[in-house]
Amino acid sequence: MMKIGIIGCGMIAEFGHIPAIQQVSGLQVYALYDNDFSRAVHLQHRFHVPHAYPTEEDFFTSDIDAVVICTPAPIHYKNVMDAAKHRKHVLCEKPLGMDEEEMLEMKRVMEEAGCMLFTGFNYRFSQSAKDIHRLVREKAIGEVRLLRLVYNWHLHGKWHWNEKGERVDSALRVGRMLEGGPMVDCGVHQIDLARWWLGSEVAWQHGIGVWLDNYEAPDHVYLHMAHECGAHTMVEVSFSYNTTSKEPRPHFQYELIGTDGVIRYNREEHSFEVRNSHGTQYLPWHPEKSFTGMYMELLKALQNGTPGELPTAEDGIKATRIAKAATDQAIRERDKPSKGCPSTKSRAEIGRLYPDEVPMDFYD
Numbered sequence: 001m002m003k004i005g006i007i008g009c010g011m012i013a014e015f016g017h018i019p020a021i022q023q024v025s026g027l028q029v030y031a032l033y034d035n036d037f038s039r040a041v042h043l044q045h046r047f048h049v050p051h052a053y054p055t056e057e058d059f060f061t062s063d064i065d066a067v068v069i070c071t072p073a074p075i076h077y078k079n080v081m082d083a084a085k086h087r088k089h090v091l092c093e094k095p096l097g098m099d100e101e102e103m104l105e106m107k108r109v110m111e112e113a114g115c116m117l118f119t120g121f122n123y124r125f126s127q128s129a130k131d132i133h134r135l136v137r138e139k140a141i142g143e144v145r146l147l148r149l150v151y152n153w154h155l156h157g158k159w160h161w162n163e164k165g166e167r168v169d170s171a172l173r174v175g176r177m178l179e180g181g182p183m184v185d186c187g188v189h190q191i192d193l194a195r196w197w198l199g200s201e202v203a204w205q206h207g208i209g210v211w212l213d214n215y216e217a218p219d220h221v222y223l224h225m226a227h228e229c230g231a232h233t234m235v236e237v238s239f240s241y242n243t244t245s246k247e248p249r250p251h252f253q254y255e256l257i258g259t260d261g262v263i264r265y266n267r268e269e270h271s272f273e274v275r276n277s278h279g280t281q282y283l284p285w286h287p288e289k290s291f292t293g294m295y296m297e298l299l300k301a302l303q304n305g306t307p308g309e310l311p312t313a314e315d316g317i318k319a320t321r322i323a324k325a326a327t328d329q330a331i332r333e334r335d336k337p338s339k340g341c342p343s344t345k346s347r348a349e350i351g352r353l354y355p356d357e358v359p360m361d362f363y364d
């Protein structure tokens with residue numbers, strides 16, 4: 001039995017990781033740590049976990065084989081450094097780190113400790129994502145030329161109401177926007193899928209932001225990637241889609257467009273289909289995430305001492321690098337946009353920036 005320790009006992013540990021680990025025979029959730037000890041104790045009782053520790057030292061020196069990091073992104077670096085010191089393998093939630101320097105050091109230190117470091121890109125393990133991977137290789141839609149990967153959602157709303165009934169900014173939203181915004185927080189999954197489905201690295205990219213809100217990072221981002229194989233990917237991610245709506249409805253879609261047809265997956269419609277010159281095939285629909293599938297692979301990796309199918313630190317670094325570069329470019333070009341891609345600007349500003357190119361009725 002492989003003993004797993006979880007550091008960070010918040011939302012994703014409770015609803016994603018722990019229930020999934022407990023479904024994989026051969027893995028055991030053995031120890032919990034959170035700097036808010038009450039969270040660790042809460043999950044210990046809820047899931048009947050043998051140990052919840054009040055200190056990191058107790059946690060890391062317990063009898064665990066591997067650590068799963070479910071803390072907020074700015075804490076990942078410290079957690080990985082501690083795990084390396086105690087020679088524990090790590091599966092770390094995305095985004096792997098806050099910047100390039102941090103992530104490269106995490107990878108290097110883990111390698112020097114002789115430990116494996118994985119990135120928790122659980123989308124790869126959804127049966128639908130695996131089917132797409134297979135269909136691309138079988139050339140079900142000919143040569144894939146274009147991916148359109150969209151995840152527009154409300155991030156559980158812009159506001160919350162406190163105990164006094166007052167409307168306050170959602171702490172979750174503030175945190176995620178300060179950590180880099182939607183492309184860094186969520187878009188890394190889509191970037192990872194594009195690289196994995198196509199089996200091709202990104203040769204060129206361009207990020208454009210739209211601001212519905214007042215953070216430095218854009219809360220709605222477009223990323224265009226050109227892959228070495230010649231295919232293109234467009235990722236669109238938003239935290240501001242219906243964010244003030246009483247009845248929000250997110251939009252999550254994959255479309256792969258090839259020389260002989262289209263693969264289309266829609267989460268809200270529960271639809272998954274391939275249309276090509278032979279006809280239409282309706283495939284069984286599965287949710288976009290699979291923590292259980294990821295943990296079945298973690299068990300194999302721990303038993304064999306090799307990554308197998310698990311996304312590595314390298315995968316985490318590449319996706320985060322692309323997402324950050326897109327976000328940084330969007331921020332830079334907000335005030336000085338490239339010709340042809342005006343950002344969230346008033347009509348007067350647009351006219352001033354593009355006196356020749358922008359027609360008078362551009363925003364009518």
Ligand SMILES: NC(=O)c1ccc[n+]([C@@H]2O[C@H](COP(=O)([O-])OP(=O)(O)OC[C@H]3O[C@@H](n4cnc5c(N)ncnc54)[C@H](O)[C@@H]3O)[C@@H](O)[C@H]2O)c1
Binds near residue numbers: 007013033034075094
């Ligand atoms: N892959 C996915 O589908 C997915 C979905 C949601 C969140 N996530 C990622 O999971 C991570 C956690 O997200 P969440 O939504 O569970 O956040 P959360 O805020 O609900 O939980 C984080 C927990 O970490 C604890 N914590 C904070 N600082 C700590 C420290 N120094 N040491 C120990 N514990 C500490 C907090 O007390 C809290 O209990 C983030 O990296 C996020 O991007 C991934």
